[in-house]
Amino acid sequence: MQHRPRKRFGQNFLADQQIIERIVNVIAPGVGQVIVEIGPGEAALTTLLAASGAELHLLEIDRDLGASLEQRFALAPNVHLHRGDALQMDLSALTSGQRFRLVGNLPYNISTPLLFHALRWSDLIVDMHFMLQQEVVNRMAAQPGGKAWGRLSIMCQYRCTVTPLFTVPPEAFRPAPKVQSAIVRLVPHPKPPVHITDMARFERLVAQAFSMRRKTLRNCLRGLLDADAIAAAGIDPGLRPEALDLSQFAALAERMNAD
Numbered sequence: 001m002q003h004r005p006r007k008r009f010g011q012n013f014l015a016d017q018q019i020i021e022r023i024v025n026v027i028a029p030g031v032g033q034v035i036v037e038i039g040p041g042e043a044a045l046t047t048l049l050a051a052s053g054a055e056l057h058l059l060e061i062d063r064d065l066g067a068s069l070e071q072r073f074a075l076a077p078n079v080h081l082h083r084g085d086a087l088q089m090d091l092s093a094l095t096s097g098q099r100f101r102l103v104g105n106l107p108y109n110i111s112t113p114l115l116f117h118a119l120r121w122s123d124l125i126v127d128m129h130f131m132l133q134q135e136v137v138n139r140m141a142a143q144p145g146g147k148a149w150g151r152l153s154i155m156c157q158y159r160c161t162v163t164p165l166f167t168v169p170p171e172a173f174r175p176a177p178k179v180q181s182a183i184v185r186l187v188p189h190p191k192p193p194v195h196i197t198d199m200a201r202f203e204r205l206v207a208q209a210f211s212m213r214r215k216t217l218r219n220c221l222r223g224l225l226d227a228d229a230i231a232a233a234g235i236d237p238g239l240r241p242e243a244l245d246l247s248q249f250a251a252l253a254e255r256m257n258a259d
C-alpha cells in the first residue's frame with residue numbers, strides 16, 4: 001500500500017526518476033564514503049545511494065516509513081537506520097567521529113533549523129547536498145546589496161562555499177509543492193574566511209541587524225554598538241545592514257568584543 005504523505009513531516013516525495021538520477025549523479029556516492037541522509041522517506045535517493053556501496057546512515061522520523069525502510073534494507077550491511085528526529089541527533093556520534101557527507105531532500109517546514117543543526121558539525125562534514133525551496137537556496141548563495149542577503153547567507157557562507165546546482169519543478173514530487181525547488185551544494189571551508197572571536201556575539205549582531213533591515217546600522221544595532229563604535233570599525237553608521245559583507249559584520253562583532 002502506498003504511504004499517504006504527511007504534511008506535518010514536510011513529505012513531498014521525489015517521483016521523477018530522471019531527476020532522482022541527476023541528483024545522485026551530482027552527489028557521486030561511492031565505496032569508502034560515509035553518507036548521512038536526512039529524511040530518506042520512500043527511498044527515492046536512498047536506493048541509488050545504497051547501491052553505490054557507500055556506508056549509509058538514514059535518519060527518518062516517520063514511524064511507518066521507518067518500518068518499511070527497516071524491511072527494505074534489512075539485508076544491506078552498508079545501510080544503518082536511525083529512527084527519530086534528526087534535529088535531536090548527534091551526527092558525529094552516529095558516524096563514530098568519522099568524516100561524512102550529508103544529503104537530503106529536506107522537509108521544507110524545518111529546513112533552516114536542520115541546516116543550522118548540520119553546520120554544528122561542519123568540521124567533520126566533507127560536503128552537503130540538499131534539496132530546498134529555491135527561494136531558500138537563493139538566500140544561502142546571495143551576495144551583499146540585495147534583498148536575499150541576510151542571516152542565512154552570512155551563516156552559511158561563513159562556514160561553507162555555497163553552490164546552487166539546478167532547479168527542480170513541483171511536478172517532480174508527490175504531492176507537488178507550491179514552490180520551485182533547487183539542489184544546492186555546500187562545502188565547508190578548510191579555514192574560516194574571516195576571524196570571529198566570539199560566535200555567539202557575531203550571531204546576535206547579525207540576527208539583530210537583519211531583524212530591522214530597512215533601518216540604518218546606527219538604529220538597528222542600538223544596544224549592541226553605538227555610531228562611534230560602528231565608525232571605528234571603518235563602517236558608515238548610515239548604511240543599511242544589507243550593504244555589509246561578511247568581513248564587515250565580523251569587524252563589527254570584534255568591536256563588540258572590545259567593549
Ligand code: SAM
Pocket residue numbers: 009010011012013014015038039040041042043044045059060061062065084085086087104105106107108110
Ligand atoms: N528523501 C525522500 C524523497 O526525496 O522522496 C523524502 C523527502 S521528504 C521532502 C522529507 C522526509 O524527511 C520525509 O521522509 C519525512 O518523514 C522526513 N522528516 C521530516 N522531519 C524529519 C526530522 N525532524 N528528522 C528526520 N526525518 C524527518
